[in-house]
Amino acid sequence: MEEVIFMKRIIMHIDVNNAFLSWTAVKLLYDGSKKDIRKVEAVIGGDESTRHGIVLAKSPVAKRKGVVTAETLASARRKCKRLEIYPPNFSWYKFMSRKMFELISSYTSDIEKLSIDECFLDYTPVAHMYGDPIKFAYFLKNKIYSNCDI
Secondary structure, three states: OOOOOOOOOOOEEOOOOOHHHHHHHHHHHHOOOOOHHHHHHEEEEEOOHHHOEEEEEOOOHHHOOOOOOOOHHHHHHOOOOOOOOEEHHHHHHHHHHHHHHHHHOOOOOEEEEEEEEEEEEEOOOHHHHOHHHOHHHHHHHHHHHHHOOO
């Protein structure tokens, strides 16, 4: 009689933290900016002068000061007096998303996209190729960081 071995499914969750802000920072640096907006009080949002807009993404510095996604820019400004507001660049975000998902797809096609920067990856079918799932998760994280300059 043949022995059957069952393996638990291993599902990984991949999500770029504050993707719009991270990807905007990358674009600004590509374009020659000397400032990394991930290191200052910054958000991606609407047009404050027309009193439109909410926070779509925030820098770690703004987050530490209490800024949250979906709050109004006026509210975020009260928390961060030196707040820098950058408009969203959806064509750039789509480009970066494609780049990220192409990279992930080079390791497995078992991906379920949840949003422009988030997915679930079924590691089970490829575990035999890449080994320890924790080591692979860190490997993939580092690949995403280096290939997408996050």
